[in-house]
Structure formats: structure tokens, C-alpha cells
Amino acid sequence: MFRPSKIGFALALCASAALAACAAPPPAARQAAQPQTFVISAIPDQDPEKLNRLYGKVSDYLKEQLGVQVVYKPVTDYAAVVNAFRTGDVDMVWFGGLTGVQARLQVDGAQAIIQRDIDANFHSVFIANAAAGIQPFDDISGLTALKGRTFTFGSESSTSGRLMPQFFMNKAGVALSDLKGEPGFSGSHDKTIKLVEAGTYEAGVLNEQVWKSRLAAGEVDTNKVIVIWRTPAYYDYHWVVRPDVEQKFGAGFIQRVKQAFLALDAANPAHKEILDLFGAQKFIETKNENYADIEAVARQIGKIK
Amino acid sequence: MSSSLSSTPRATTWAPQPLRSFLKGGRLVAIVTLLAVAWSAIQAGLFRGDLINVGGWALVRQFFAAALRPELSPDFLLLTLEATLVTFAYAISGLALSLVIGFVGGLLSSEVWWLSRRPHRQSPTATLGSPWLIARSALAVPRAIHEAIWGLFLVRILGLDPLVAILALGLPFGAITAKVFSEILDETPRDALHALLNGGAPPARAMLYGLLPRALPNLTSYSFYRLECAIRSATVLGVIGAGGLGYQILLSLQSLRYQEMWTLMAALLVLSGLTDWLSAHIRHALGAPTRLDVNLGADCAAEAAVRARATSGSRALAVLLAAAAVLTPLSLWYVQPDLGKLFAPRTTMLLGDMLRQMFPPDLSPANVVTLFSLSAQTLAMSVFAIALAGLFGILLAYPAAHPARRARGAMLAYSAVRVFLLFCRAIPAPVWALLILFVMFPGPLPGALAIAVHNLGILGRLIAEAVENADKRPAAALRHAGASSAQAFLYGTLPITLPQSLAYIFYRWEIGMRETVIVGFVGAGGLGRLLTEQLSSFDYGGVTATLIALLILTFIVDLLSTAARRAIR
Amino acid sequence: MSTRAPGIHSAIPTAIFELKGVTVRYGALAALQDVSLRIEAGERVALIGPSGAGKSTLLGVLNGSVAPTGGEVRLLGRDVARLSARALRQVQRQIGTVYQQFNLTPNLSVIHNVNAGHLGRWSLAKAAFSLVIPLERETAARALENVGIADKLYERTSHLSGGQQQRVAIARVLVQDPVAILADEPISSIDPERSREIMTLLRELCDRLNKTLVVSLHALEYAYSHCDRIIGLREGRVLFDLPVGQVTPAMVETLYRIRA
Known part of the structure; x- marks a missing residue:
């Protein structure tokens, strides 16, 4: 039954797997994050391809502004991003109103810092x-x-x-x-x-x-x-940052992140590209208190216990 | 285990023993089964209005039209290749872990190991003792939890790391493998082992020479069956975020890019088909033609070592060992798990953190009521799904069995049905669920259908194999006596294969029960859907309660299935 | 063939096996009842009796795998009831057994089955290594030569005939190098023509290597021709235990008479 030709086939299979493996380096190796990398992520609310394009640009911009390695880590579902934020696998996340509240409730000292002009009036x-x-x-x-x-x-x-x-x-x-x-x-x-x-x-x-x-x-x-x-207006999307980034990247880091976003200027073509992908004219400051209503609604329909 | 379910040619009369014993032992099972299926159909909502969402047919048409124009750009083909390798590497890494767990766990939960350690094992008073019982029970819980749930928990403790997928696959697979390995070890003839033990050889050494070589063909053959399962599971884990083919298929489906999806599904089909094919050939060389022996101790299994052709068998084993030695490190290198995370203090902290959040479980009266009604729904989903899969599986298995005479029509039907079955089982149940949700409203029924389609592919193939291995003489005798081939089939083939087919169906019911959770994740009904809501609400007390309900349900189904398989033996 | 544990050697008084009032019960069934006997070094003993008389159980008691439900068993002078599992294994290493069904691992080569006789002395690592690259080939080859199948060293065991497999099993016992050899119906699964060869081989080896032999037999002629002493068992009891010359046809007839 098991003639040499089949053994040959099995070996060929192993060999081709080995070759193919060499041809394509492991995906993990490409994203291997060094300890001093600022890892950002976002809730996967749109086409993953669009998100990759947008956050690729955001990472490049932040890297240039902050002078640290910045990596975007794509995540497949809403709860997984909240969890990654909680465990510290990601440092800063573009959350929706609800997920932002859920995430902050699980990480003491996490702050809502920045949002688009439209998010205050969503x-x-x-x-x-x-x-x-x-x-x-x-x-x-x-x-x-x-x-x-x-x-x-x-x-x-x-x-x-x-x-x-x-x-x-x-x-x-x-x-x-x-x-x-x-x-x-x-x-x-x-x-x-x-x-x-x-x-x-x-x-x-x-x-x-x-x-x-x-x-x-x-x-x-x-x-x-x-x-x-x-619908009537409500607060929605915003960047939430973990409190421990200041230990990792130095005091005042959060303030520098805020400045980087606030500095995005629609008159600058490179900036405009990012703003357009976000669908915003500019970024503005926000704070945890803006989301008290969202939290109340979420408790009412059981999304926060 | 009676010989009636084995594939050993034995029955020579036209009214074979299996059928008679089946009718005798099985009448109760048959009645209960029919009632259960009827109840499940009602529970699953078959007779409720608003089932079919006619608005979705346009998308379904688009979906099938795209099959003719798969995405073939070089970039996308490269991505597909990469995704295929990721899935394969996860499957191999997870399988390697599960085989280690399976081997150690299998030894520790086998009777023969504990008996070998007793000085007077042939004495009337020899007993197994509590370590055996502890090992057995310790393996029951990981087995009852689906890989996807393991994944969701491990990701909370270990973070986003390939390690999660490997453990999520390896732990439950390891527990399942341990159970089967212990059964194989216990069924392997012990004469040589006893001879060595009686001559004063210590237990481990005596097993190494007296038992393991003899069990090896069956252990290997089962390991290969697990590889087929591992590829399917690695794909499912991909769907929930581990990456690879499952993830890419989900992404294409979410963005409604069907052409890409067909390319990815073709890759999955090739990967899955190649594994199945390779596995069948290697099993044959090892003299263990049955893919999966669910009948606890069929004597055909015990004889594999003797039946195997010496040269091809040992050569096949050598090739396999070499392949495993190459592929396992290669796969681990490719997925790059961070093993350090296992021992990191952060892991311990997060584990403690999670356990604190999970307890106490939410057993408030309102939640318990919900759990009861959803448990009924989940049970109904699994019963209905497997009944459907079993019915069509039996119907399709006969054309799917390799025809004895290579008539062109039969060969054509054979190939077509085989490819169809491969397609059904290669596509993971959650992806089927997403497709079915185009045309059906969310609820238990689309979930049940998704499980049914996926299991149809598996059952059809398993039953076809039983048909191929069945004794052909009764049917031939009938044909020689002038019966038509339909009559020969009804009186010769069906009675011999039916008990084994039913055993497979009951066995898949256990798996189908576990799969209800993962179709729930994508919006089909039952406890899985509740679990998704609870996880997205970070309601861990609720999650624990739901898991308890799932565990109880799984244990009940396992017990019923085992009892039913015993009754129809 | 080497290394006999000196401690045990010196501990051997005169009796190799000594049973006093031994009973073995399986539930309600008494496989052995009140059996007392003593077998000295160098004896050749035949156990005869109808099926179910307790011959196999008695051999099980003699090789330490069956513990008596009552009575006292001394193997090589040691009381088995007082031995730890480890100490019992030490004793068992001095007792080799040959079985009716050979009890070999069919899908291993002959050399591994023969080498299995070393397991009481080899470490686990050495045993595992030998499965990959066979060790102590010379010892194995010599043992096979002794049993007359020197050319089968690397043959797959299941490919050999019944008689040849029994020779492999005897070679395994030779490698184990025990003080006594027990044989449980060693020729019942073998062609009649080969039976005499196997019995003669067993007898010769025991004579040459100075080992005690206890063999259970269905074929009475070999009990007469190859043994010095015959023990007749019936329904778990010793009916007679005499030198070959003193066993009368009447005794044998009583032994095998169908119960009215």
C-alpha cells in the first residue's frame, strides 16, 4: 500500500512546506514588538483593509512626532480590543463610546484624551x-x-x-x-x-x-x-490611553500624544490625508466625564453590569 | 465490545447478527431518538414563522456566482499561501502538544498501566485504585469545553499570542486523545506484557517492549485522524482571531468580497483534502483501515499490529516519525509562540484576576430561567443538526463508498459526492452559519443547519468508510441468488453497516453539542449567543453560569451517546 | 549469560518453590485448594490434569503473578506475602516462563523480543535506545543459536512459524537467565512434529545450564519421556505427586475421568 512513490510524496510535502515557510517569514516575526514600542489599536468597526491603511498612517505620524516605535495591532472583535487594553498588550486604543467606558472600568487610571471634532456631537x-x-x-x-x-x-x-x-x-x-x-x-x-x-x-x-x-x-x-x-447627538469615539505609558515613555508622554493629535492641521496635505481618513476637520480634547450618559444607557440595557 | 460492529468479516448468513442484536437492544433507543428529533425540530423553531429572509437570496446568488471568478491576483495568492501555512502550522503545533498530553494522560488513565504496577496483577483481588480514577476525571473537563472557548479564556490570560491558539487546540485535543489512547492501550493484547512483568521487568520497561510496539499502529492511525480534526479546528480558531485561513475567510465574508473568499476556501479544500487522503493511505499501510473506532474496543483494532504488512508498516512509521521531527519545530518556529508567557508573573496575575471576576457565578433566578430555556434550545440545535447530518450522511455514504466495479456512472457519482462531502466538512461551522444567516433570521435554526452541513461532510465520509470495510459477502450472495442490487443493498449491506453508522452518528452528536457554542458566536442561537453577549458585556459571573450550563449539557449528551452506542451494539 | 544477583543466590536453601496449604479463589470459584508442594533445584516436574484443573493458576503462583488468597508461598526461599513490589520483581527475575501462546510482541523483530529478557537489568533509557539500535547483539545471537534459529535475528517475529516463535520465547528466557524455567503448555499451539523438538530443547537446556523445570502438559507422553516427577491436578487439588515411575495408568484415568 505504502509504495516508495507515496513516501516520496510525503517527503515532497514536507519539503515544500519547509520551502514555503522560508519564503514567507513568520507573521509574528514581522510584528515582533520590542518592549519600548508604543502599541496602538482600534475597534474593528469598518473594513479591516481600511483600518490597516488608516492606522498605518497614524502610526507613522505618531512615530515621527513622538520619537518612539509605534505599531498598529489589528484585532478582530470589540471585546478582544478591550481585553488587550486591559492586559496591556496595547497602550492606546481608538474606542467607541461603549467600549471606551468598558475598557476604562477595567483599567484604573485609564483616560479618554482626544477625539474628533465630530465625536462630541455624534x-x-x-x-x-x-x-x-x-x-x-x-x-x-x-x-x-x-x-x-x-x-x-x-x-x-x-x-x-x-x-x-x-x-x-x-x-x-x-x-x-x-x-x-x-x-x-x-x-x-x-x-x-x-x-x-x-x-x-x-x-x-x-x-x-x-x-x-x-x-x-x-x-x-x-x-x-x-x-x-x-438620531440626536451623543459623545462617541475617542482615544483611551493606559496610565502606565508614562512609566514606559517618560513623564508627560500623554500630553505629547495629545499635542500630536491637536497639531493635525487640515491645511497641511500630509495631515489632511489622516484627517480625511478619520472623517474629521481636526482633533479636540475630551475627558472621562463626557461619557457618563453612555455608561448610564449601557447599564440600562445590560451592556455594563 | 461485540464483534458485531467491527469490520472483521464474520457474518455469513443473510440476516446478520448485527441487525438482530440492533433490533433487540435498539428499539428503545430508536423510539427515544425519534421523539427527541421531533422535539428538537419544534424547539429549534422549524415550525415558527419568519424563518427565511427572502431578501438575502440576491447575496447568495452573488456568492455562488463568485465561485466562477475566484480572486487570483499574485498578491492575494501569496496572502492565501501564507494564511494556509499559518493554519497548517497551528494545526501541527497544537497536535504535537495534544499528542504529548494524550500519551502521558492516556498512560495514566489506562487500566493496564495501573495494573502493571501491581505486583499480583493476575490476582483475583487486583484493583485499579484511586490514581486511575483521578486521572480519568481530570481529563473529563478539558474535553467537554470547545477549543474556541479555551481560546477566548486563554487570550485573557496570555494576551494576543500564538501560544493561545496552540494551547486552545492542544488542551482539549490532548484530553480527547488521552481518552482514546487509554482505550487503545487497554485493548491491546497483554500477553507479551504479562510475560515480561512476570519475568521481573519494571512496568515502564515491560510496556515499552511488550505493549507499546503493538499499540503503535493504532496510536499512529488515531493521531492522523486527529490531524484532520486539528486542521478543521485551527481554521475555527482562525475565525475567532488566531489568524490563518479561518480569519481571512471571515474578513472576506465580513466585507462581502466573495471572490477572495472562494480562493481561500479552495486553499482550505486542498489542505483538508490532502490531509484526509494522506491519512487514509498511511492508515492503510499501518493495517488500521478504520479512521475512528468509536465502539470502544472493537477487536479489529487490536489486531492492527498483526495485520499491518511488515515492511510497508514500519517504513510508513519511519517516514511519519521523520516528518513529525521536521514539521513540529518548523511549525513552532513559524507561529513563534512566546513560551515565556506561560511562566510570566503577569500570567498568574491575570489568571487570578479572571478567576476572581468569574466567581461567584451569576445564579440569580432570572438568569437560571434564561439558562434553562437556552439549554433546551441548545440541546435541540444539536439533536436536530445531527439528525439531519446523519440522515443525509447515510444516504450519501453509499454513493461515496468506493464502488466495487469501476463502472463509469458509479465512479462519477463517487467522485462528485466525495468532493461535496469534503466541501461540507472543510468549511468550518461558523462560516457555514454566516452564509446561512444571509437567508435566515438569527436564531437556533440557522445554527443547527450550519452544524448539520459541517457534520454531514464528516459523517458521510465516516459511514462511507464503514461501508467500504463492511463484509461484502452477504450482498454478493444475494446478488448471485438473483436479487436486484437495490435488494442486495437493503438486505445485505444496510443491515451490516447501520449499527456502525448509528454509532458514528451518536458519537458526532457529542461533537455537535460542543459546536453549538461556536455557531452561537456568529449570531446563531442558543447558549453560544448568550455567551457572546456576556463576553462583550464583560459579565464574567454570567459567563461562568453559562459555562456551567454548557458543561452539564455536554456531560448529559456524552452519557446518553455512550449509553445509546452500547445499546445498539 | 551473566549476572545473577548474588544475594538471592546465597539465600536459596534447597527448595526453589515451596507451597503450604495454598488456596486461590476467583469469587466463588476455587482455582486452587489447599495445595502444598516443594520443588527442589534441578528437578524436572510435569503438571498434568484436565482443563480447568488449576495448572495455569499454579504456574502463576510459582512465577509470582498470582497472589494466593490463603496459605504460604515461598519462591527461592522468600515469602511472597512479605515482599514489596520491588523485591518481588527481584525474585521474579530468577524465574523465567514460557507460554502456550508464546507471549511475544509480534510486530517487533526477533532481536528485540529476545533482548526483552534483559529488561530486569537494563535501565529505561538503555531499553529505549536498544529499540532504535539493538544492543548486546552477541548475547541475543548466542541465545538464538542455543535454540536453533540463529539466522532469524532480524526477522519480524510474526513472520515466524509457531515452533520458531516458541524458540524465540525460550531464547528470551535464556537471556533472562533465571534459576527456574516454568512452561505453561509450551507445545499446545505447535505442530505435533515440532512438539518433541521443543520439549527436547527445553529439557536439554535445563540440563546443560542447570535450571529447574516445571512444565504443564496436555500430552502425557512427554511427561513420561521428559520429566522426572509428575503432579496430577484436578479441580484445584493435588491428586498425586510422584516420581514418573510410580504413576500408574489408573491414577491418570482417575485424573481425567469425567465427573458423573
Whole structure:
């Protein structure tokens, strides 16, 4: 049964595996982080490819500004980023409102430091497939139109794709059980657009900034998907930094990180690229207290215990 | 273990012993099973409205249309190659760990080891003692927890490190392997071992010469079966973030880039197919044609050492050992786990931290009520999924068994069904779930379907193998007596293979139960979905309670499955 | 063939085996009842009796693998009930056993099965190493020469005939180099033509190497031709225990008579 040809095959298999392994260096080796590397990460709320492009540029910019090694570590789900922040695998993270609160509750002394101009005044948009026949409305009570419709959120832990929308739906008297079937959790804002556009779900909700940016890029077919309502404003995305970075990189490091972001200037073409990818005009300072409302809402619907 | 389920040719009458004993012992099992399947269908929500989301068909069409145009740009092919190597390297590293655990654990939980240490092992009063019992029980818990859950916990303790994937794969696999290894060791004939022990040889040395060489073909053959499983599990761990093919497939699916996805799935198909094929050939050379012997002690297993052809067997073993010696360090180098983390003070601190958060479990009345209803749902998912997979598995297994005569039509059907089954099992259950969620609303049913499709691929192949190894004489005798091939099949082949097929189905039920969790992660229903919510809410008291519910459920299913397999023997 | 533990050698009084009122019970079944006997160095003893008479159990008691439920067993002068597992192994090294089914590892080469006779002396590491590169080949070759199959050293054991496998098993005992050799129906699984050769080989080796022999047999003719003393067992009891010349056909008939 086991003729020499098969042995030859097995050896060839090992050999080719060995060769291929040499050709492609281990992925871990490429990202091997030295102890004095400032590791940043972000919640995976958009296409991973877009995130890689954006945070690659952010890392380069911070490296130049701060004079330390900066590495972006991609993470696959919301809870995993919070956890990595808690264990200290990453030093600073671009969190959503909810995940930022969850992370700070688990790391004593962690601070919300910087956010975009739009985050202080953030909105979600409810969208619908045009064929569903849901008319746009201005008042929150219009959300009752979702009753008996199929509907998808973004990620379970998304502030703009789940937490605040569910809060507003509750306020309008729409319970999840009023929807047709169970609500979906698409996983990301981009996927929410695509699923509603394709008609998989009649309606969905996502972060307004992602919506605007995809609209501007011409990636949305507005004949197929329309905005039906824009939520009131709330605080959302922000950078949260671990308190121990000052021990690692010296006192005043957090202040220097803040300065680096505040120095981003739309008039400078290199800066503008980053700002555009963030969908912002500029960065502003923020503080932990801005998120007290988010925390309250999260406790109310059980996302913080 | 009766010979009735073994593949040893024995039954020569047309109404074989297996069927008769099956009908006798199995009637209760049959009735209970049918009732359970009916209940599970209702529980899983089969008869509830709002199942199919018609809006999703467009995406499904797009998905299948993309199969014709896979992404073939050099960059992406390179990425696919890299992802394939990562998955393979994780599988090998995890498997290596699991074999070490399996070997040590298998020895310590085998009867023969503890008996060998007793001076008068053939005496009427010889007993096993408590170390054996302790070893047995210590292995039960890691076995009951799915690799993905291990992964989620280890990542909290060890951080983002390849070590997590290796341990998440190696620990539960090690416990499963230990159980099977101990069974193999206990079933290996002990005459030579006893001769050596009676001559005053110490236990370890006596086993080295008297028992292990004889068990080795079966141990190796099972290890290869575990490699097939390890590749599937490494892919699933990829889906939850370890990287490799599973991760890339998830990314492509999340961004709805189907062409990329098909390229990745093709790579997975090739990797999985090659492993299965290699494993089948090596097993044959070792004289152990059965991929997996779930019937505890079939005498065919014990005879593998004798049946193996001397030269091909030992040469195959030598090649395997050489391959393992090369591939294991290579894989470890490729994934680069930080072994230092195992002993780092930070690890201990985080472990303590996590345990503090996990206890006490949230056993508030409201949560317990939720857990009960979700446990019922989860159980229903597993029953419904495996019933479906088993039914179609049996139907597809017959065309999937290698036809005796190489007629063109039969060969064509054989190849088509084999590729279909490979496709079903190569794609991890969570990816199936994501695809099914395009056209179905979230809930237990899509999860059950995903588990069903994945297990169909595994069961179909296992049963096909049972058909291939079955005694062909009864069917041939019927054909010679003028029966049509359909009649020969019904009276000759089916009765012989049915008990073994059912044993496989019950065995996969145990696995299906564990898999409910991972389809839950991607939004299908049951306890897995609850666990996802709790993990994303950092509600660790709740997580502990859910895990306890899962453990209890798993133990119940294992007990029922073992009892059912015993009854239909 | 070397190294006999000197301590045990000097501890041997005259009796190799000494049983006093030994009983072995498996649940309700008494495999041996009140068996007393004494076997001196250099004796050639045949155990005969119908199936189930307790021959194998008695041999098990003699090689230390079966502990009696009652009575006293002395192997090489040591009371087995007082021996630790380790000390018992020391005693067992001086008692070699040949089995009806050979009890070899079929998928190992002959040399490893023969070398298994060293295991009581070899360290675990040495034993493991020898499985890769066989050690003490000369000793093994000499043992095989002694049993008449010198050319089979590297053959796979399962490829040999029954008679040849029994010779391998005897070679293993030779390498073990015990004081006494027990043989449990050594010729029952072998062609009749080869049976005489095996029995003669056993007898000759014991004579030449000065070892005590206890052999259980179905074929009475070999008990008469190859042994000096015959013990008749029936239903776990010793029916007679006499020199060959004193065993009468009537005694043998009683031994094998079907119970009314």
C-alpha cells in the first residue's frame, strides 16, 4: 500500500512546506514588538483593509512626532480590543463610546484624551432599503415604522451601531421583539450598509460618519438605500490611553500624544490625508466625564453590569 | 465490545447478527431518538414563522456566482499561501502538544498501566485504585469545553499570542486523545506484557517492549485522524482571531468580497483534502483501515499490529516519525509562540484576576430561567443538526463508498459526492452559519443547519468508510441468488453497516453539542449567543453560569451517546 | 549469560518453590485448594490434569503473578506475602516462563523480543535506545543459536512459524537467565512434529545450564519421556505427586475421568 512513490510524496510535502515557510517569514516575526514600542489599536468597526491603511498612517505620524516605535495591532472583535487594553498588550486604543467606558472600568487610571471634532456631537443614521417603502421622518416617534420590519444592528458592542440606536428605539416604544424575526448583528457599519442595500434586511442603523464617507466615495447606491432618520447627538469615539505609558515613555508622554493629535492641521496635505481618513476637520480634547450618559444607557440595557 | 460492529468479516448468513442484536437492544433507543428529533425540530423553531429572509437570496446568488471568478491576483495568492501555512502550522503545533498530553494522560488513565504496577496483577483481588480514577476525571473537563472557548479564556490570560491558539487546540485535543489512547492501550493484547512483568521487568520497561510496539499502529492511525480534526479546528480558531485561513475567510465574508473568499476556501479544500487522503493511505499501510473506532474496543483494532504488512508498516512509521521531527519545530518556529508567557508573573496575575471576576457565578433566578430555556434550545440545535447530518450522511455514504466495479456512472457519482462531502466538512461551522444567516433570521435554526452541513461532510465520509470495510459477502450472495442490487443493498449491506453508522452518528452528536457554542458566536442561537453577549458585556459571573450550563449539557449528551452506542451494539 | 544477583543466590536453601496449604479463589470459584508442594533445584516436574484443573493458576503462583488468597508461598526461599513490589520483581527475575501462546510482541523483530529478557537489568533509557539500535547483539545471537534459529535475528517475529516463535520465547528466557524455567503448555499451539523438538530443547537446556523445570502438559507422553516427577491436578487439588515411575495408568484415568 505504502509504495516508495507515496513516501516520496510525503517527503515532497514536507519539503515544500519547509520551502514555503522560508519564503514567507513568520507573521509574528514581522510584528515582533520590542518592549519600548508604543502599541496602538482600534475597534474593528469598518473594513479591516481600511483600518490597516488608516492606522498605518497614524502610526507613522505618531512615530515621527513622538520619537518612539509605534505599531498598529489589528484585532478582530470589540471585546478582544478591550481585553488587550486591559492586559496591556496595547497602550492606546481608538474606542467607541461603549467600549471606551468598558475598557476604562477595567483599567484604573485609564483616560479618554482626544477625539474628533465630530465625536462630541455624534449621530447615528437609520437607513432602509428603498423598496421597503419606509418614509423618512423627523420625530423619534417615527421609529415605530420599524415594527414588523427586518432590521440589523452593527456589532453587539458598537455605540453608534447598537447601543444608542437601541436606546432611542426603546424610547420610541419599539422593542426588539416588535421586529420581524430576530435583529441581525452584521458585525460592522460597512456590512450593515451592504446588507440593507442588498435587501437582506429592510432597515438598519449605523454611524453617520461612516455613512457620509461611503456616500462621498460613491460606494452607496442611493437608489437602493435611503436615510430615514438621524438620531440626536451623543459623545462617541475617542482615544483611551493606559496610565502606565508614562512609566514606559517618560513623564508627560500623554500630553505629547495629545499635542500630536491637536497639531493635525487640515491645511497641511500630509495631515489632511489622516484627517480625511478619520472623517474629521481636526482633533479636540475630551475627558472621562463626557461619557457618563453612555455608561448610564449601557447599564440600562445590560451592556455594563 | 461485540464483534458485531467491527469490520472483521464474520457474518455469513443473510440476516446478520448485527441487525438482530440492533433490533433487540435498539428499539428503545430508536423510539427515544425519534421523539427527541421531533422535539428538537419544534424547539429549534422549524415550525415558527419568519424563518427565511427572502431578501438575502440576491447575496447568495452573488456568492455562488463568485465561485466562477475566484480572486487570483499574485498578491492575494501569496496572502492565501501564507494564511494556509499559518493554519497548517497551528494545526501541527497544537497536535504535537495534544499528542504529548494524550500519551502521558492516556498512560495514566489506562487500566493496564495501573495494573502493571501491581505486583499480583493476575490476582483475583487486583484493583485499579484511586490514581486511575483521578486521572480519568481530570481529563473529563478539558474535553467537554470547545477549543474556541479555551481560546477566548486563554487570550485573557496570555494576551494576543500564538501560544493561545496552540494551547486552545492542544488542551482539549490532548484530553480527547488521552481518552482514546487509554482505550487503545487497554485493548491491546497483554500477553507479551504479562510475560515480561512476570519475568521481573519494571512496568515502564515491560510496556515499552511488550505493549507499546503493538499499540503503535493504532496510536499512529488515531493521531492522523486527529490531524484532520486539528486542521478543521485551527481554521475555527482562525475565525475567532488566531489568524490563518479561518480569519481571512471571515474578513472576506465580513466585507462581502466573495471572490477572495472562494480562493481561500479552495486553499482550505486542498489542505483538508490532502490531509484526509494522506491519512487514509498511511492508515492503510499501518493495517488500521478504520479512521475512528468509536465502539470502544472493537477487536479489529487490536489486531492492527498483526495485520499491518511488515515492511510497508514500519517504513510508513519511519517516514511519519521523520516528518513529525521536521514539521513540529518548523511549525513552532513559524507561529513563534512566546513560551515565556506561560511562566510570566503577569500570567498568574491575570489568571487570578479572571478567576476572581468569574466567581461567584451569576445564579440569580432570572438568569437560571434564561439558562434553562437556552439549554433546551441548545440541546435541540444539536439533536436536530445531527439528525439531519446523519440522515443525509447515510444516504450519501453509499454513493461515496468506493464502488466495487469501476463502472463509469458509479465512479462519477463517487467522485462528485466525495468532493461535496469534503466541501461540507472543510468549511468550518461558523462560516457555514454566516452564509446561512444571509437567508435566515438569527436564531437556533440557522445554527443547527450550519452544524448539520459541517457534520454531514464528516459523517458521510465516516459511514462511507464503514461501508467500504463492511463484509461484502452477504450482498454478493444475494446478488448471485438473483436479487436486484437495490435488494442486495437493503438486505445485505444496510443491515451490516447501520449499527456502525448509528454509532458514528451518536458519537458526532457529542461533537455537535460542543459546536453549538461556536455557531452561537456568529449570531446563531442558543447558549453560544448568550455567551457572546456576556463576553462583550464583560459579565464574567454570567459567563461562568453559562459555562456551567454548557458543561452539564455536554456531560448529559456524552452519557446518553455512550449509553445509546452500547445499546445498539 | 551473566549476572545473577548474588544475594538471592546465597539465600536459596534447597527448595526453589515451596507451597503450604495454598488456596486461590476467583469469587466463588476455587482455582486452587489447599495445595502444598516443594520443588527442589534441578528437578524436572510435569503438571498434568484436565482443563480447568488449576495448572495455569499454579504456574502463576510459582512465577509470582498470582497472589494466593490463603496459605504460604515461598519462591527461592522468600515469602511472597512479605515482599514489596520491588523485591518481588527481584525474585521474579530468577524465574523465567514460557507460554502456550508464546507471549511475544509480534510486530517487533526477533532481536528485540529476545533482548526483552534483559529488561530486569537494563535501565529505561538503555531499553529505549536498544529499540532504535539493538544492543548486546552477541548475547541475543548466542541465545538464538542455543535454540536453533540463529539466522532469524532480524526477522519480524510474526513472520515466524509457531515452533520458531516458541524458540524465540525460550531464547528470551535464556537471556533472562533465571534459576527456574516454568512452561505453561509450551507445545499446545505447535505442530505435533515440532512438539518433541521443543520439549527436547527445553529439557536439554535445563540440563546443560542447570535450571529447574516445571512444565504443564496436555500430552502425557512427554511427561513420561521428559520429566522426572509428575503432579496430577484436578479441580484445584493435588491428586498425586510422584516420581514418573510410580504413576500408574489408573491414577491418570482417575485424573481425567469425567465427573458423573
